[in-house]
Amino acid sequence: MPVSPSPARQAAVDLLTQVLGEGRPLSDMAGRALAPADRAAALRLATETLRGLERADRLLKPHLRKRPALRVMNILRLGTVELCSGGAAHGVVSDCVEIAAAGKRSAGAKGMINAVLRKIAADGPAAWAKLRVPRLPRWLRDPLVAAWGAPGVAAMEAVQFRAPPLDLTAKGDAAALAEALGGTLLPTGSVRLQEAGQVSALPGYVDGTWWVQDAAAALPAKLLGDVAGKSVLDMCAAPGGKTLQLAAAGADVTALDLSATRLERIRENLGRTGLQARLVAGDALVHEGRYDAILLDAPCSATGTLRRHPDLPHAHQGERISGLIELQGALLDHALGLLKPGGRLVFATCSLLPDEGECHIEALDDRPGVTVLRPEAPGLEEGWRSEEGGLRLRPDFWADAGGMDGFYMAVLQAG
Ligand SMILES: C[S@@+](CC[C@H](N)C(=O)[O-])C[C@H]1O[C@@H](n2cnc3c(N)ncnc32)[C@H](O)[C@@H]1O
Structure with a gap:
């Protein structure tokens, strides 16, 4: 029998699709009926996934023959970031599979999601630690390098991609x-x-x-x-x-x-x-x-x-x-x-x-x-x-x- 995925993870996937598909900010959560704790957890998960986006995509690339639809990609990204930051493999993988199963445009990908995330659970955390510090987007990086120099921007990036206190x-x-x-x-x-x-x-x-x-x-x-x-x-x-x-x-x-x-x-x-x-x-x-x-x-x-x-x-x-x-x-x-x-x-x-x-x-x-x-x-x-x-x-x-x-x-x- 399918288990219900956590409302926070489910809402986090929707938020990622809102940001990456529609260019709408995370703060635009109007109309989402979530308990305060789930709402906070969804925002935290979506924020951490966006912070880890470049690294997640690098880890996922060798496992994907072609780039899947955005929602499927976002489920994989969320799962990868959670698995690489200490999330319990069984809970994360089974939730991601159930979230895929619940969506019309992602149900067909649940087998692939299961297989890829199991591989990430096995060797992702060690590989994650070796990835380069992500870069700021080009439109921002170029003027910042002009203003503060390349070493200054690299120092900013080292902090920008860590969870802040x-x-x-x-x-x-x-x-x-x-x-x-x-x-x-x-x-x-x-x-x-x-x-x-x-x-x-x-x-x-x-x-x-x-x-x-x-x-x-x-x-x-x-x-x-x-x-x-x-x-x-x-x-x-x-x-x-x-x-x-x-x-x-x-x-x-x-x-x-x-x-x-x-x-x-x-x-x-x-x-x-x-x-x-x-x-x-x-x-x-x-x-x-x-x-x-x-x-x-x-x-x-x-x-x-x-x-x-x-x-x-x-x-x-x-x-x-x-x-x-x-x-x-x-x-x-x-x-x-x-x-x-x-x-x-x-x-x-x-x-x-x-x-x-x-x-x-x-x-x-x-x-x-x-x-x-x-x-x-x-x-x-x-x-x-x-x-x-x-x-x-x-x-x-x-x-x-x-x-x-x-x-x-x-x-x-x-x-
Ligand atoms: C950087 S935020 C302010 C943050 C705020 N001072 C704080 O510490 O919480 C800028 C604010 O300027 C407001 N704003 C933008 N254009 C404005 C205008 N022409 N007159 C008054 N407020 C404006 C925006 O609605 C936004 O809330």
């Missing part, structure tokens, strides 16, 4: 949180967990004593300095990690975002953490007001976050980047006009491309009344400082401790 920002005492969760307190104040499992099952999630935020992503809000009692505009705010930081630091926060749907995520996050901010759905380019401080975490290629989002290179090939660079410039220009005299603005993008970071600040050279301030926050390293006065963070920084997201940030003062 989980970083948390504490609402209160970060040292106490690190101790309570058995994590490490990083020099910049984030708490790092190497093996976290399901996030919503961690102590303190329900009480909202912390939120998930990469250590690099936690820095822009800190660069605004002491914001207690100040009016602060979080100009591109959703899903709200930085809004939460600003609110927790006692600022009077206006959280603005173009997407009303994404703004709902901030509302949920504020509700969970018991923090407060004014939510505004609208286009930052026409927003009006005067603020003591502004955080502009501008929309960008997100190329600094590929280790957490290995689906991104499949959702776009860099074709939107020139439009994003233009939008970032326009947002920065408008934001500077919303600052009170002497007010401070932090510009940030989670991109590895200088066109989305350093170049915007260099272009301000001839803008009267704008000063680039030296970024100051606990734990900053001198090697992170860039020539034009910002901070350049790369995935290969703190590599031994698990790296960090790629980010650029700079502090500006008006008047």
Whole structure:
């Protein structure tokens, strides 16, 4: 009698087909009725498979006479990645066979899937360990080599294709949180967990004593300095990690975002953490007001976050980047006009491309009344400082401790 495959593996195969067949990101999971634990496991499996895609395809190639249909290929990829990362052979292989049997376009391949995955179970793990570190996609690799050199990009790739740790920002005492969760307190104040499992099952999630935020992503809000009692505009705010930081630091926060749907995520996050901010759905380019401080975490290629989002290179090939660079410039220009005299603005993008970071600040050279301030926050390293006065963070920084997201940030003062 056929056994039902695990709902998480089944949903992971569907997610892979969504990303690799339709170019839709993993975050687009609308309409999937899954228990929270299965949903988290499906996302984790799909993410790990995408991270291991190049290696899985290399291992599978000698076993395939011709390339099978995408769904079949994705079942094989999922099985290969699981088997090569310690998954129990019997459970993985039989689940993959049952998932194939349940689909019209894959049922005919279940014998082949069974045979191939049994071979992978036998010699895949040893072969996997010898495969080369995967490369970033060409459209991204070429400009990165031009900016950071081939050895720099190789160092980034060595980190990008490893599972990242989980970083948390504490609402209160970060040292106490690190101790309570058995994590490490990083020099910049984030708490790092190497093996976290399901996030919503961690102590303190329900009480909202912390939120998930990469250590690099936690820095822009800190660069605004002491914001207690100040009016602060979080100009591109959703899903709200930085809004939460600003609110927790006692600022009077206006959280603005173009997407009303994404703004709902901030509302949920504020509700969970018991923090407060004014939510505004609208286009930052026409927003009006005067603020003591502004955080502009501008929309960008997100190329600094590929280790957490290995689906991104499949959702776009860099074709939107020139439009994003233009939008970032326009947002920065408008934001500077919303600052009170002497007010401070932090510009940030989670991109590895200088066109989305350093170049915007260099272009301000001839803008009267704008000063680039030296970024100051606990734990900053001198090697992170860039020539034009910002901070350049790369995935290969703190590599031994698990790296960090790629980010650029700079502090500006008006008047
Ligand atoms: C990098 S994300 C912001 C992440 C957020 N700061 C955080 O820490 O959670 C960029 C955001 O900019 C928003 N956005 C894009 N264009 C915008 C515009 N013209 N006005 C306001 N928000 C915009 C997007 O909806 C997206 O939520």
